[in-house]
Amino acid sequence: MTNHDKNLNQAFDVENLPKDLFTFEKATDDAEGLTTKPISFWQDSMRRLFKNYVAVVSLLIIVVLFLTAIIAPMLSNYTLTGRVNQDYYKFAQLPPRVPVLEHFGLFDGTLIKEFTQGSLDEVGYASDEYKIVGTFTRNRIEYLKVKEYTYKYLDIEDRYFIFGTDILSRDIWTRVWYGTSISLLIGVYAAIIDVLIGVIYGGIAGYFGGTKIDDVMMRILEVLYGIPSIVILFVLFMFLTPGIVPIAIAIALTGWIGVARMIRAQFLKLRDQEFVLAARTLGASDTRIIMKHLIPNVVAQIIVMASFSIPSAIFYEAFLAFIGIGLDLSKPSLGVLINDAISSTQGAMTYVYQLVLPSLVLSTLMLSINLLGNGLRDALDPRMRNN
């Protein structure tokens, strides 16, 4: 016995501790009483989502953009392809003009144009129709920067075109919101196709993970993943007539692969969880296990994947339209509008609003959906944060 033990034994006489020092504590019945309401996974997630201000604001912006995209073209006096006026030379390339805002110098129906002294005189502005805002020298020629009060100059001061008109005198406001709804549709269609194929393919591979079926399916997927999608798209659009659905299909052609991989990994993980084994020992069929135990546990990830799939599809479509594949001029998406604007701005800053406005809507839309997707991911799957 060491000294330490001896000291301990002297301090506490272990053998002869008085029994009455110890009493049994009985667990009370109300220890397991319930004080709060039951909370399902979805209620809990939504509560987390609505605590995230960025996500809430993004959601609001998306709702506003979505509603405007539906309502604005319906309320508009102008059509998608029709000219705003018979006199289309006069009504082409009008700058944006918004009531009230115009008094603050925003959207006030002015264009900044460049003139030499001689060419300015040729135009023959009245004195209240223009203002010289600066001068600069290019190739040793003096230029004037002139602010043109376009609506006044053309004598149409009673008209307001919120986003202006394009080179073919079509109303850009109507076209932008129509384009937004087309872009959204393409995004949603592509996401649905992505998720549908991805879940089925990945689900089958994951459920039969480790077998021949899984092996073959994964090798096929890797081959598909290796083909550059842009090449497939070029080939595809030699045969397809452009339209919303063909473009969505084309975009989803490679988009589903990520979803399939994720779902497979999740299924592989879940398949050997004890609650799945428990269902199996109870005699559950494969269908029941997949529908009741596996799918409900990946719905959160599916929603997150879909919410990231939408903006990337929208962006991809805009990119395709921009390089001129899959253009459907009768149903212009935001990408088509941006592409149009490039040619009609004629390389000058004067008509840059035609390029900026649809781009701004596109960027806002994508940013909001991405931020909402982030919020959804944090809310639905807190473990995935910081990944």
Next chain:
Amino acid sequence: MSNVLLKVEHLKQYFKLDRKSKVKAVDDVSFDIYEGETFGLVGESGSGKTTIGRSIIRLYDITGGNVTFEGKQASGKLKKEERASIARNMQMIFQDPMACLNPRMNIRDIVAEGIDIHKLAKTKEERDEMVYAILAKVGLAREHAGRYPHEFSGGQRQRIGIARALITNPKLVICDEPISALDVSIQSQVVNLLKKLQKELGLTYLFIAHDLSMVRYISDRIAVMHKGKIVELADAEELYNNPLHPYTRSLMSAIPTPDPKSEKQRARFAYDPSQHDYTTDEPKMREIRPKHFIYCNEKEFQAYQTEIA
């Protein structure tokens, strides 16, 4: 002795690692479980305890051998009705209370899964009543039925797992380390609940664990496993009082005692499998005393006999 409920004969369960090598998780194991008893299965991690449980309940396709349940074939290819009957009468309680309940389902649906699969209730009310009755049996209130797994503690979750297993009114319950993941105060709660339920419902348990003192407390007979083989099988008291196989002895030497003085004297010793020489003389299960079996060859058998004489 009462009737044999489950008969396991020469059970083999091999897992392929790749084309050449395989793991013999369970290698030629035979035992009987009698109706109403608790059969304990102990052994170190990786000795194949859990695999035996899962092979019996058909989670794995067995490599070889035979399982007979209530006198009927319970392994290999079976008809749909036979499979359903086994699923109803043989149930399992799992190890991890966190992973054994589907986080997306509420307790009512988790517990009622057996009812839904085997269509045991005709109406929704009948189903609810069955769920409430079984929840009451495991000490949970009917208000718990609408809740989700994450709202419960480990001990409560384990009791929900027990309720789920008992809803189909099984005869044999395989308890796969049901208390290993719980803290000690809750372990006794769950073990006592299992004992109480066994008395009330006439259940038979196959109790898999590595906590030797707990197994001694609950089991009637105990089998000790090592590397996929049963090395010793005897009544609980007999095994604890007269362990013969060196591996069993090694295990016994590892049991801590709640007394600092004797704990200080306790000598643990490791088991060295190389002490057996099985090159010429094949080992097998031999009955050294009535109902006390030991895995040994003829020479060792003689040695054990002189030891206990």
